[in-house]
Amino acid sequence: MSDARVTREGLEGVRPGREASSDYSTRRPRKGGRRGGRGEQPTVPDADFRSYYGKPVLNKPVWSPQDIAGYLFLGGLAGGSSLLAAAAAVRGEERLARVAKVGAASAGVLSLAALVHDLGKPTRFLHMLRVVKVTSPMNMGSWLLAGYVPTTLVAAACEVTGRLRPVGAAATAGAAVMGPAVASYTAVLIADTAVPAWHDGYREMPFVFVGSGAMAAGGLGLLGSSQRAQGLPRRVAQLGSLAELSSSMLMERRMGMVAEPYKKGRSGALMRVGQVLAVAGNVTALLGRGNRAAGVAAGTTLMLSSAITRFGIFSAGIASAQDPRYTVQPQRERLTNAGRGARADAG
Amino acid sequence: MKLPDRTGWSSLVETTQDPAGGSGYGDHPPRMGFFTDTSVCIGCKACEVACKEWNHVPEDGLDFTGMSYDNTGGLGADSWRHVAFIENRRPVSTVDLGLPAMGPPAGTPGIRPDLPASADEEEGQLQWLMASDVCKHCTHAACLDVCPTGSLFRTEFGTVVVQEDICNGCGYCIPACPYGVIDQRKEDGRAWKCTLCYDRLGEGMEPACAKACPTDSIQFGPLDELRERAQARVEQLHEKGVDVARLYGHDPQDGVGGDGAFFLLLEEPEVYGLPPDPVVTTRDLPDMWRRAGVAAAALVAGMAAAALGGRS
Ligand code: SF4
Numbered sequence: 001m002s003d004a005r006v007t008r009e010g011l012e013g014v015r016p017g018r019e020a021s022s023d024y025s026t027r028r029p030r031k032g033g034r035r036g037g038r039g040e041q042p043t044v045p046d047a048d049f050r051s052y053y054g055k056p057v058l059n060k061p062v063w064s065p066q067d068i069a070g071y072l073f074l075g076g077l078a079g080g081s082s083l084l085a086a087a088a089a090v091r092g093e094e095r096l097a098r099v100a101k102v103g104a105a106s107a108g109v110l111s112l113a114a115l116v117h118d119l120g121k122p123t124r125f126l127h128m129l130r131v132v133k134v135t136s137p138m139n140m141g142s143w144l145l146a147g148y149v150p151t152t153l154v155a156a157a158c159e160v161t162g163r164l165r166p167v168g169a170a171a172t173a174g175a176a177v178m179g180p181a182v183a184s185y186t187a188v189l190i191a192d193t194a195v196p197a198w199h200d201g202y203r204e205m206p207f208v209f210v211g212s213g214a215m216a217a218g219g220l221g222l223l224g225s226s227q228r229a230q231g232l233p234r235r236v237a238q239l240g241s242l243a244e245l246s247s248s249m250l251m252e253r254r255m256g257m258v259a260e261p262y263k264k265g266r267s268g269a270l271m272r273v274g275q276v277l278a279v280a281g282n283v284t285a286l287l288g289r290g291n292r293a294a295g296v297a298a299g300t301t302l303m304l305s306s307a308i309t310r311f312g313i314f315s316a317g318i319a320s321a322q323d324p325r326y327t328v329q330p331q332r333e334r335l336t337n338a339g340r341g342a343r344a345d346a347g
Numbered sequence: 348m349k350l351p352d353r354t355g356w357s358s359l360v361e362t363t364q365d366p367a368g369g370s371g372y373g374d375h376p377p378r379m380g381f382f383t384d385t386s387v388c389i390g391c392k393a394c395e396v397a398c399k400e401w402n403h404v405p406e407d408g409l410d411f412t413g414m415s416y417d418n419t420g421g422l423g424a425d426s427w428r429h430v431a432f433i434e435n436r437r438p439v440s441t442v443d444l445g446l447p448a449m450g451p452p453a454g455t456p457g458i459r460p461d462l463p464a465s466a467d468e469e470e471g472q473l474q475w476l477m478a479s480d481v482c483k484h485c486t487h488a489a490c491l492d493v494c495p496t497g498s499l500f501r502t503e504f505g506t507v508v509v510q511e512d513i514c515n516g517c518g519y520c521i522p523a524c525p526y527g528v529i530d531q532r533k534e535d536g537r538a539w540k541c542t543l544c545y546d547r548l549g550e551g552m553e554p555a556c557a558k559a560c561p562t563d564s565i566q567f568g569p570l571d572e573l574r575e576r577a578q579a580r581v582e583q584l585h586e587k588g589v590d591v592a593r594l595y596g597h598d599p600q601d602g603v604g605g606d607g608a609f610f611l612l613l614e615e616p617e618v619y620g621l622p623p624d625p626v627v628t629t630r631d632l633p634d635m636w637r638r639a640g641v642a643a644a645a646l647v648a649g650m651a652a653a654a655l656g657g658r659s
Contacts, residue, residue: 052617057622058522058526059421062521079646120538121536128517130496131495133494134636135493136494191635210642235653
């Protein structure tokens with residue numbers, strides 16, 4: 001029994017600490033004692049947000065940033081490079097084609113390694129291929145990589161050894177067909193989750209990803225090509241950066257408050273560094289046309305930009321999953337707008 | 348013979364409230380589930396203990412959280428039932444729900460009306476809420492949809508279960524679950540969650556938590572029956588003047604097609620750590636694939652433009 005009942009000063013006699021304060025805010029009841037809420041107007045959409053001791057609603061993704069953000073980057077680099085290799089081969093720019101083919105194969109193998117390494121049971125990787133399941137982007141991706149990575153290896157091997165040229169040409173073409181899917185499907189992979197900053201960006205994310213992949217591939221081309229063959233990779237990097245930057249701008253604008261992690265904190269800083277490097281890389285490539293050293297610097301910068309942006313997107317997702325506001329607030333707004341779920345208690 | 352598809356594709360096309368049938372089970376038992384009536388929960392945690400005992404769920408950390416009587420924290424790989432404790436100030440209600448509460452009863456006038464009102468009169472009564480949370484066994488389960496190995500599957504009871512001998516620990520189900528239920532067990536790398544005691548159900552027994560619950564806050568049974576019972580209970584509470592009572596996860600029209608385990612709550616879902624309007628992420632997947640396809644085509648077009656651009 002509370003002492004408060006018999007004390008003149010109300011709750012004065014109550015030992016402090018009995019009311020462990022929880023994190024959600026309390027709304028002061030309206031004076032005048034009106035109670036009961038049935039049939040009442042829904043309360044104004046609450047600016048004050050409530051949660052269970054500030055704990056996240058979602059469980060934190062267990063993916064390691066190195067493995068999975070790295071996987072996103074490498075997938076983009078590989079896919080873009082396969083396409084670049086085919087374009088270079090058609091144009092007869094052999095050195096560029098070779099760089100792109102070897103780059104695609106290396107990035108493909110590394111991305112597969114990252115995916116396997118991230119598994120809780122790596123020896124069970126092949127369980128990915130025991131079903132075909134379109135509702136699981138990771139399953140589709142595994143099948144895609146199972147076809148794509150060997151193809152890039154054949155293309156690269158034929159290129160380097162100079163043997164079996166027709167096989168190499170077919171493999172190059174095959175990799176170029178699968179490459180764009182490899183570069184874009186990873187956007188679906190992360191968007192098909194309940195993570196607010198990933199899911200809510202699902203409309204633009206594939207465009208951000210193919211842009212970023214093209215930029216990385218262009219960067220690799222600049223890094224490895226001769227002075228005279230810089231034109232194609234430079235244009236690819238330009239177009240890619242343009243697509244990446246404009247799509248992420250659109251994405252952030254449409255997402256509203258859920259876009260905050262892309263602007264603030266560590267993830268926001270990574271995004272900004274990625275953007276600055278993208279611009280810097282393109283400017284260097286443009287000003288240093290025909291200069292080998294400038295090409296190397298620009299190429300490195302562009303690849304770095306793509307990688308850092310992927311880490312930014314990855315950690316923005318983690319940040320949005322860790323803060324219950326990004327889960328609760330948009331859902332609460334949705335309910336209020338739909339006229340459902342009006343707060344039943346008197347405000 | 349139509350082969351059963353217990354691995355998810357059906358959930359995209361399935362509009363029925365019969366997830367087991369939709370997954371290819373011809374003749375199957377009725378859909379089973381939980382109705383957790385938090386208005387009679389006393390916070391004894393018998394459910395948590397019974398679950399651990401029956402399912403051999405390992406220890407989940409001996410922590411002191413400072414969150415009222417909740418030292419479990421939330422659902423995870425090693426916590427399949429979680430009792431939430433909320434010390435809540437709310438406008439004074441005249442109805443005695445039989446919930447533990449502190450402070451003067453509603454409407455008690457101040458002893459000295461000329462003195463400032465006490466905290467209780469100002470802020471309302473302190474209400475201690477308890478609720479036992481669990482996997483919702485969604486009609487449209489994101490965890491099951493995204494599972495790349497088919498380890499997560501739909502049982503003949505319409506529940507969602509992980510086959511641990513298949514799980515390769517990819518971790519995809521974890522960010523996919525809109526309720527933060529399933530998680531990875533660090534030591535063994537695989538994903539774990541409530542099975543709705545699949546092994547007990549097969550033997551015609553009720554799940555361990557429901558069996559152990561001393562107040563019948565956790566009720567187990569065919570989902571149809573539970574939904575009716577819940578509707579009657581919420582109406583009864585409303586009649587008594589408990590306007591704050593509301594059902595959560597009962598609606599087949601909601602973003603996950605309704606939960607197999609649903610609740611009667613006395614506060615907003617988010618106060619219990621539940622999402623107010625969860626949506627299965629795979630609902631948007633067809634649109635995602637379409638957009639990824641357009642983006643891939645745009646990449647090809649961009650590359651072609653870049654390749655042709657230098658031809659002048
Ligand atoms: S609540 Fe989460 S873990 Fe349970 S069935 Fe639904 S999506 Fe899966």
